[in-house]
Amino acid sequence: MKSNRNLFILVVAVLLSIVLVASTSALIMSGVREDPVRISVVVDDSGSTRWASFLAGLEQAAKDNGVKLNVVPTGRNFTLKQQQMAINDEIADGADGVVLQIASSRGTEEMISEVSNKVVLMLVDTTADMDVDVEGKSACIDADNLAVGRALANEVRIAFGNDLSGHKLGIVAGNQKQNSLIERMEGFNENIASSGAVVAWTDNSIVDVSERIEICQSQEKADILVALDNTGLEAVCDYALRTGDKFYIFGEGTSIKNVSYLDDGIINSMVVPNEYYMGYQSIVAIMRRLDNKLTPMEDQKISYRVVNRENLFDESNQRALFPVVE
Structure with a gap:
C-alpha cells in the first residue's frame, strides 16, 4: 500500500514537472513566429537630418535581424497626445515593438504602462516617469546626459584657459520637460560654476528658437552661446549667419547641418552622442525580449565624443558622423 502511494506521488511529481517545463518553454518560445517582427519608431520631427545616424543604426539592426521597420512620419514638437495616438495606430496595424522618443518626461506613467502592456517598448534619447516595472517590459x-552637460562646460573652459572672468553665457536649453535636457543643464551648470563666467540668459523655447535667441541677445548680449541639443545648436548658427553677430558657439549636435557648421568654423566644439548605437541596440533589445519573455529589458547608456574642426576628419569621427548601412 505504501509503495503504491509512493508510486502515485512520483507520477504526480513527474507530471507537474512536465507541465512546468512545457509552460516555461511556451513562454520562452512565444516570440517565435513565421511572420517578420514589426517594430515602429516614433520620434519628434522624424524627417530631420538630426536622426540620420540613429536611423542608420535602426536600419542596420532591422536588416541584421529580419525586422520590418516603420518610422512614423511626425512633425516638429509632437505632443504626448499625438504620440499616443500614433502608437495606438501602429499597434492596431500589428506592431510588435515600439521605439519612442517621448515628448515629455513628466506624467507619463499611464501612457508607458498602457503601451508596454501591449507591445515591447524601448524609450530612446530621454528617460520618463514610469511605474515600477518588475517584469522589465x-x-x-540614452546618453549619460549629466556627463554630456559637463563635457560641454569643459569644452568652454578649455577654450578660454579655464578662466571665463568677464565672459557672459547665453544658454539655449531646449525642451526642459525632457529629463535628458534637464540633466544636461544640471551637468553644465555644475561644471561651469567655478569658471568665473556669468549667465546672461537662458532660454528653453522649442518654437522660433532662432528668433528667441535674437530677442535674448538684444536684452543682454552674451559672447559665448551654448546649445544643449541639436535643434538649439542649429538655431544658434542660423542666428549668427542671419545677423552677422560674433560669438563663440558650443553645443550638442548630430545633424549634417551642424557638422557643416563645425567644418566652416562657425561652431567651436560639438558633443556628439553615439546615436547609431542607440538605434541599433533599440532593435536588438526589443528582439531579445520578443524571443524570450523571461528576459527583462534593461536600461543602457550610449557613449559620446567631442568633435572640433581639428579632429573632424579623423577616421573614427567620420565613421561615427556618417555611418553606412551595409
Whole structure:
C-alpha cells in the first residue's frame, strides 16, 4: 500500500514537472513566429537630418535581424497626445515593438504602462516617469546626459584657459520637460560654476528658437552661446549667419547641418552622442525580449565624443558622423 502511494506521488511529481517545463518553454518560445517582427519608431520631427545616424543604426539592426521597420512620419514638437495616438495606430496595424522618443518626461506613467502592456517598448534619447516595472517590459537607452552637460562646460573652459572672468553665457536649453535636457543643464551648470563666467540668459523655447535667441541677445548680449541639443545648436548658427553677430558657439549636435557648421568654423566644439548605437541596440533589445519573455529589458547608456574642426576628419569621427548601412 505504501509503495503504491509512493508510486502515485512520483507520477504526480513527474507530471507537474512536465507541465512546468512545457509552460516555461511556451513562454520562452512565444516570440517565435513565421511572420517578420514589426517594430515602429516614433520620434519628434522624424524627417530631420538630426536622426540620420540613429536611423542608420535602426536600419542596420532591422536588416541584421529580419525586422520590418516603420518610422512614423511626425512633425516638429509632437505632443504626448499625438504620440499616443500614433502608437495606438501602429499597434492596431500589428506592431510588435515600439521605439519612442517621448515628448515629455513628466506624467507619463499611464501612457508607458498602457503601451508596454501591449507591445515591447524601448524609450530612446530621454528617460520618463514610469511605474515600477518588475517584469522589465520596457527600458530606455540614452546618453549619460549629466556627463554630456559637463563635457560641454569643459569644452568652454578649455577654450578660454579655464578662466571665463568677464565672459557672459547665453544658454539655449531646449525642451526642459525632457529629463535628458534637464540633466544636461544640471551637468553644465555644475561644471561651469567655478569658471568665473556669468549667465546672461537662458532660454528653453522649442518654437522660433532662432528668433528667441535674437530677442535674448538684444536684452543682454552674451559672447559665448551654448546649445544643449541639436535643434538649439542649429538655431544658434542660423542666428549668427542671419545677423552677422560674433560669438563663440558650443553645443550638442548630430545633424549634417551642424557638422557643416563645425567644418566652416562657425561652431567651436560639438558633443556628439553615439546615436547609431542607440538605434541599433533599440532593435536588438526589443528582439531579445520578443524571443524570450523571461528576459527583462534593461536600461543602457550610449557613449559620446567631442568633435572640433581639428579632429573632424579623423577616421573614427567620420565613421561615427556618417555611418553606412551595409
